[in-house]
Amino acid sequence: MTEPHVYPEAYGAAHGGFSLVPAAYVFLVDDRGRVLLQRRANTDYYDGWWAAGAAGHVEAGESVHAASAREVLEELGVVVAAADLEPLTAMHRTAPTGLPVDQRLDVFFACRRWKGEPALQEDKATDLAWFDLDALPEQVVHHERFVLDGWRDGTLSPVSAFGFAADADAAPTPPTTADAARAEVPGAAAPHEVSYGAASARDIRELIDFWAGAGENDSRPTDTPEAVERLLARDAHALIVARLDGRIVGTVIAGYDGWRAHLYRLAVAPDQRRRGIGRELMRRAEARLAAFGVTRFDAMVLAHNDLGRSLWSSLGYAEQHEWRRWVRPAAT
Known part of the structure; x- marks a missing residue:
């Protein structure tokens, strides 16, 4: 040889x-x-x-x-x-x-x-x-x-x-035993599955409408297509969405400014809550931020959002009582 x-x-x-x-x-x-x-x-x-x-x-x-x-x-x-x-x-x-x-x-x-x-x-x-x-x-x-x-x-x-990022959206899911069983049953319907991926410019109008219904903070600044477009132009993968039958049913923004990792706009459609969508969005958001080498995540959570607070707590997040958020409108 x-x-x-x-x-x-x-x-x-x-x-x-x-x-x-x-x-x-x-x-x-x-x-x-x-x-x-x-x-x-x-x-x-x-x-x-x-x-x-x-x-x-x-x-x-x-x-x-x-x-x-x-x-x-x-x-x-x-x-x-x-x-x-x-x-x-x-x-x-x-x-x-x-x-x-x-x-x-x-x-x-x-x-x-x-x-x-x-x-x-x-x-x-x-x-x-x-x-x-x-x-x-x-x-x-x-x-x-x-x-x-x-x-x-x-x-x-x-x-x-x-x-x-490209593979995450395109990679096929290997068939499971349940898939094979459905294939053997004439007329058996496939289950409705939630898919995840980065938002794009074509989602902007739907995102605005989604946050209007699923968002919890009535006092936040009004969402505009221009603001979402700026976010996507600056960081195309920051805004992660969940889709069911083609419609957006969940979002989270995983922002990184080179120093801190911020999580916000975690929202799930009211009729799709308690299905694990928020938890999966967070898993993907944390994976994205951890890849930058960050050592801590921080999140904006409304004080009266009991459902949201319960989720954040179950994910290992804790309220930081010694800090308060200070804001003022930007000059126009």
């Missing part, structure tokens, strides 16, 4: 300018189907959030299987065999920063066999706990939550993408 070829130096200089940072993730799974997560700390990245029990970069010359086994030993103190690593997905991931460090290839595994008792070995985490896939904590690192949710629901593709 001939030796594998290597790229010539000139070819590498012409085509090797872009690279992906490879990383390995391992979810240990116990005999009850629970996954082991660690609460991150002291990393300046998603500190306080839950993440895979073991994860880390693949070193030069190291296979992703060897990296996975090494990370499990270093972070949890247990030994796993490469043969026991079950592939979940290989994720191509990016972030709006465009920085080289944000161009990733993340390979996720599940593992149901190991030697030893898992325990934290490093100061990069403060807690270790088992969770059912249908009872995950609210704050799970966003791209890892994407994997866990898809794994639980049976919709996770062997090759996935995360953080690409």
Whole structure:
């Protein structure tokens, strides 16, 4: 057998300018189907959030299987065999920063066999706990939550993408068992599914009408098409909308000024509330802002909006009593 070829130096200089940072993730799974997560700390990245029990970069010359086994030993103190690593997905991931460090290839595994008792070995985490896939904590690192949710629901593709705005709207959803069952029943109607994506200029008039009916703050300045157009021109992906049968049923604005991350205009159509739309909008908004590297989110919530306050509280937000919002009209 001939030796594998290597790229010539000139070819590498012409085509090797872009690279992906490879990383390995391992979810240990116990005999009850629970996954082991660690609460991150002291990393300046998603500190306080839950993440895979073991994860880390693949070193030069190291296979992703060897990296996975090494990370499990270093972070949890247990030994796993490469043969026991079950592939979940290989994720191509990016972030709006465009920085080289944000161009990733993340390979996720599940593992149901190991030697030893898992325990934290490093100061990069403060807690270790088992969770059912249908009872995950609210704050799970966003791209890892994407994997866990898809794994639980049976919709996770062997090759996935995360953080690409165009792909998020265009990527087809893999068929589920329920889809197959409906296909076998003549005349069975497909369920009404909510889709999510960035608003565009063609949505402006509908957005104005939607906020007039779903908004909670009668004292806010009057919404105008010009104001929404300016927002979209400045940050085309800040305004996230939920649609049902083509109509807008939810919104949130995830704004970032380079210093602070702001969340506002979280609204859901009254007839669509308590369906998880607001929660999913927030998951997507936080994922967008976290990709910029922000360390804290803040939200504008009306004091008398009990339903909204309940949602924000359930998402881990807390009222900051030592601060008050001060406003005055801009000069005209």
